[in-house]
Every structure is written in structure tokens, then in C-alpha cells.
Amino acid sequence: MIRRTTALLYLIFALFVAACGNGALPFPTPAQHDLVVLTRSGPLSYQASEDNTASGLEHDLIEAFAQELGVGVSYRVVEPGEFETQLRQGDYHLAAAWLSPHNEASLQGSAPIFLTRDVLMQHEASLPLSRPEQLAGQTVHALAGTRQAATLRQLARKIPDLRVVEVATGDILQLLEALGERKVDYVAMDARLEDIANQFVPNLRNTLPLTEEQPIIWQFGPHPNAELAARANAFIERVQHDGTLARIEERYFGHVRRLTQADVVKFLGEIETTLPKFRRFFESAEALTGIDWRLTAAIAYQESHWDPNATSPTNVRGIMMLTEDTADHLGVSNRLNARESIIAGARYLVQLKEALDPEIGEPDRTWLALSAYNLGPGNAGASRRLARELGANPNQWYEMKRILPLLAQRKYYERVKGSRARGGEAVILVENIRSYYDILQRHENPWQPPTAKPRQSDKPAGETPSGKKPRHKGGKKK
Missing domain, CATH: 1.10.530.10 (Lysozyme)
Known part of the structure; x- marks a missing residue:
């Protein structure tokens, strides 16, 4: 009897593995499994706020997809320098971090969601560049693990003495603030961020496109769940035509072009x-x-x-x-x-x-x-x-x-x-x-009730006496 039970358990396990694929997570269900999403911090992907809620263009899109599936979402937010490693491990349902199709065929992606390109940002007081060849001898910063970092590495093979610095921590706005303070000379970023960035760092300008337009997709990783991929692609097609995507985009881009x-x-x-x-x-x-x-x-x-x-x-x-x-x-x-x-x-x-x-x-x-x-x-x-x-x-x-x-x-x-x-x-x-x-x-920092406000001597390192957020520095250099 024990042998029969054991054999039955092995059979069930084998069928489970076959259904899920090699290393794929099981399809998310309301009763048992959340949708596991690999992401990283950024205005377009995922941002945690002071009240422990989250926002971001892709975050809102993921939430709409999860609602359609009737499941919750478990976000795994990783630092830029760790993202590529985590992407290849595949222990997630999908990666939503403003990604373009990967050059590794083993990483399966979704249908295109948006179109964008990489651009070079510089301080408004610096001389504008009109050709990539003018980057010879220059240093350009980008977040590690991003499409922009890969673009710069490709350019460095063709342009003499182009130095690429991949910043392994922080987010793109911190890097752009360092550019605004002239602590770095050039930053490669996604063109979709330009209007948002100009709200926070107005003394920047984009003078040089680095790539042609490329699609933004979700990655299903090296062990995709076929049913989930099909549902995601159908969802993407629907929201592009029924106004859902346009409404989500409005939340993040609808107001950012008003101020000069x-x-x-x-x-x-x-x-x-x-x-x-x-x-x-x-x-x-x-x-x-x-x-x-x-x-x-x-x-x-x-x-x-x-x-x-x-x-x-x-x-x-x-x-x-x-x-x-x-x-x-x-x-x-x-x-x-x-x-x-x-x-x-x-x-x-x-x-x-x-x-x-x-x-x-x-x-x-x-x-x-x-x-x-x-x-x-x-x-x-x-x-x-x-x-x-x-x-x-x-x-x-x-x-x-x-x-x-x-x-x-x-x-x-x-x-x-x-x-x-x-x-x-x-x-x-x-x-x-x-x-x-x-x-x-x-x-500016959020208000806290007086009983929760720390004494001056107890303020965390880096907080200013006025209660303002400290000016963000650029990320650590590799």
C-alpha cells in the first residue's frame, strides 16, 4: 500500500512539473498563488511611497492584469546591479521593469506594450552633442542592468575612450540630480522619462538620441508559464484598444508638460x-x-x-x-x-x-x-x-x-x-x-504627528534640521 501511495505521489509530482514547465512557477490562482513580479525602482516601473503604497506606470498595469486574473501580486524589488542576475534565475512569473527584448533567446518576452528609445542627457550649460562620435574621451553614467547600460557598452566598442560607468544602486532621478549638480557629465536614460525628469531637475536637456525606437515588454524569463504568457499577451492587446492603457499613462504623463x-x-x-x-x-x-x-x-x-x-x-x-x-x-x-x-x-x-x-x-x-x-x-x-x-x-x-x-x-x-x-x-x-x-x-518630507517626530539629536543620518529631504547624490560607482 505504501509503495502504491508513493508511486501515486511521484506521478502527481511528475504531472505537476510537466504542466508547469522546467522550473516555471505554477499559474497564479486566487486560493494559492500570487502573481510574482520581478521589478526595480523607477518612475516608470515601481515606486514605494511613504505610506507603504506603491505606484508606477507598470505597477498600475500589473495591478490591472492581476485583477483580471483574480489574484494578488507579490513584488520582488531588486537593485539595478542585481537585476540581470535575478532575471536569469527565473523564479518569478514575469519581470516588469521597463524592459526591451533581451538578446538572450532563452528569455521569452511579451507582446510590445510601449515604444521608446535611449537618449543622452546633459547639463544645459554644457556644449550640445549632435553625433555619438563626440562622446570620444567622455564619461557617461547609466543605471546598471538597464537597456541604456547595454547601449553604452555597444557604443564603447566603436567610440575611442568612451568610459561607461554603471551605477549599481539608487534610481534614475538620483542620477539625474547628480547631473543637474554637475557631479557627472552625461547620463543615458529612457526618452519617456524626459518630461518627468524636467519637473525635478529643470537644468537638463536631451540633445542626442542613442538608439532607434524599441519596444517595452514584460519578460517571462527562462522558464515561462505558457498559459500565463498567453493571458498576458491577450491582456496587453485589450488594454491598448479599450482605453485602459491610455488612462494609466495619463496618471503619470498627463500633467508633466504644463510647467515650463x-x-x-x-x-x-x-x-x-x-x-x-x-x-x-x-x-x-x-x-x-x-x-x-x-x-x-x-x-x-x-x-x-x-x-x-x-x-x-x-x-x-x-x-x-x-x-x-x-x-x-x-x-x-x-x-x-x-x-x-x-x-x-x-x-x-x-x-x-x-x-x-x-x-x-x-x-x-x-x-x-x-x-x-x-x-x-x-x-x-x-x-x-x-x-x-x-x-x-x-x-x-x-x-x-x-x-x-x-x-x-x-x-x-x-x-x-x-x-x-x-x-x-x-x-x-x-x-x-x-x-x-x-x-x-x-x-519635502511628509508631516508626522509631534509624538512620532524624532528629537534633533535622534534624527537619522542625512536628514536636515528643517525636515527637508536631503539632496540626492548620484549612485555609487563601480
Whole structure:
């Protein structure tokens, strides 16, 4: 009996191995297995935030795929210098780290998701390059394990004395900050990052493409699960045609082209000189409302450039530019009092968010509330009714961006019994606030309750007395 049981167990195991392939993980199932994803930190792939949530273009795409499969996701985030080794080991379902097809035939990839190319970034004060041959004798940095590092290695075989430094830790934004501070001369990066990078390091420019366009794919590794690969390819084809991919792209790229270089430079200067005067009020507003103080600060900068005495021709006043009716509703006695105005503005945003339909998720909920902050609840409600009339989804900012400007046209606002409104200005306001908020999240630390705030002597190494994030350095050189 024991021999028969043992033989049966071996048979089951053999069938299991045959079904999974040589070394492949079993197909993820809701009851037993998560989708195991190999990734690395970066704005396009995966970024962990202070509240232990994650974001990133590919992260959101993976989450949508996992939701379709009905499974959870287990992310394995590795350093750049370790990525190639981990990729070849194959103990994952798929790798999503802004990858192009690998030159090793044993590594199977998905259908193309995006198209991109490698470019050379340099400081705006350096002489522009027009030909790769001009890199002779120069040093170019790239993150280890990336397509850009491989591109540079190929160029180094043809260009005399081209020195390639592969940075094994950190992320691309840290490397670009080192370039902005002129600690390195050139950085190779993905062209898709240029607009995002210019929000944080405005003194850079791209002058030289290093490759032709290449596809971005998911890698299934040396031991792919055939069923999973088929499901992933079908998913990729679907999201490219049903608007899902476009909506995810909008979250990361939809707002990054609004600010000019001069806008970003001025804002970074105001962060240093003006923000410290009001920071405690923004933090007090977060303590009372739960709204991230950096978001409230971004709204205030868009509204008044942090001027507590700002006044518009229509008598909208104060650092948060409150109307008289809104101030009365919120019990504000003096709109020119910065503390009163800031706390009232944060409370108003909470009320606008709570007034939206419960099924609206983040970040759409916040962006839609911000448009109502500008237009007023009445016009915002009219825009949502118009969206339904026109077959658009009123719960998605991606859809509302094209609906809001229509409120300036009589044939549309009369259709929903509304009044003329400058919906296009509301779109610009929201997009600018998103950019300012991104920059503040990069440069300023989140607020912590006083009981959790460390004493000066207990501050972690590298944290500045002001509570600001230290300027990031370039990664370690090999």
C-alpha cells in the first residue's frame, strides 16, 4: 500500500512539473498563488511611497492584469546591479521593469506594450552633442542592468575612450540630480522619462538620441508559464484598444508638460525662500483634515504663489484664494490671515471630495475635487452631468479633462441647465497642482504627528534640521 501511495505521489509530482514547465512557477490562482513580479525602482516601473503604497506606470498595469486574473501580486524589488542576475534565475512569473527584448533567446518576452528609445542627457550649460562620435574621451553614467547600460557598452566598442560607468544602486532621478549638480557629465536614460525628469531637475536637456525606437515588454524569463504568457499577451492587446492603457499613462504623463522650465526653477526657489514661512500652517491643516500638507501647499502656490495678501479682480482673496461665500461657509473671519485661509482651504477640499460619488477611487477623486475647487460645486456637477450626456465616464479624470472645457460653450452648458464656466482653466489648474505636488513630494518630507517626530539629536543620518529631504547624490560607482 505504501509503495502504491508513493508511486501515486511521484506521478502527481511528475504531472505537476510537466504542466508547469522546467522550473516555471505554477499559474497564479486566487486560493494559492500570487502573481510574482520581478521589478526595480523607477518612475516608470515601481515606486514605494511613504505610506507603504506603491505606484508606477507598470505597477498600475500589473495591478490591472492581476485583477483580471483574480489574484494578488507579490513584488520582488531588486537593485539595478542585481537585476540581470535575478532575471536569469527565473523564479518569478514575469519581470516588469521597463524592459526591451533581451538578446538572450532563452528569455521569452511579451507582446510590445510601449515604444521608446535611449537618449543622452546633459547639463544645459554644457556644449550640445549632435553625433555619438563626440562622446570620444567622455564619461557617461547609466543605471546598471538597464537597456541604456547595454547601449553604452555597444557604443564603447566603436567610440575611442568612451568610459561607461554603471551605477549599481539608487534610481534614475538620483542620477539625474547628480547631473543637474554637475557631479557627472552625461547620463543615458529612457526618452519617456524626459518630461518627468524636467519637473525635478529643470537644468537638463536631451540633445542626442542613442538608439532607434524599441519596444517595452514584460519578460517571462527562462522558464515561462505558457498559459500565463498567453493571458498576458491577450491582456496587453485589450488594454491598448479599450482605453485602459491610455488612462494609466495619463496618471503619470498627463500633467508633466504644463510647467515650463522657468516655472519649475521659480517654484524650486520659492520652496527654499517662501515655503518655510507657512509650512507650519500647512502641517496644522493636515493634522486637522488629513490632507497631505504638500498637496495643500501645491494648491496654495497655484492659487496665490504663497502670497497671503493676494486678491483677484473678482474679490477672491488670500493664500488659498477663497471666495467670500466659501469663506463665510467655512467660518473664516479674515481671508488674508494665512493660517485661517490654509486650514479653510484644506477643509473645503475634504468637503468637495466627500460630496463626490462613493465609488470614485484615488487619485481621480482628488483631481475631480480640485476641479470643483476652481469651478465651484455647481459647475463641477454640471460637468459631470454633461459627461453622462456625452457618453463619457464622470468618475475618471482622464475623461473629464476633455469634458470640462466644453462648459465654455453655450450649446453644452445649456444642455445640462448649467452656466458658462471656464472649464479649460480648471483643467490647467489641476494639472499644475499635480506637478507642484509631485515636486514637493520629491523635495519635502511628509508631516508626522509631534509624538512620532524624532528629537534633533535622534534624527537619522542625512536628514536636515528643517525636515527637508536631503539632496540626492548620484549612485555609487563601480
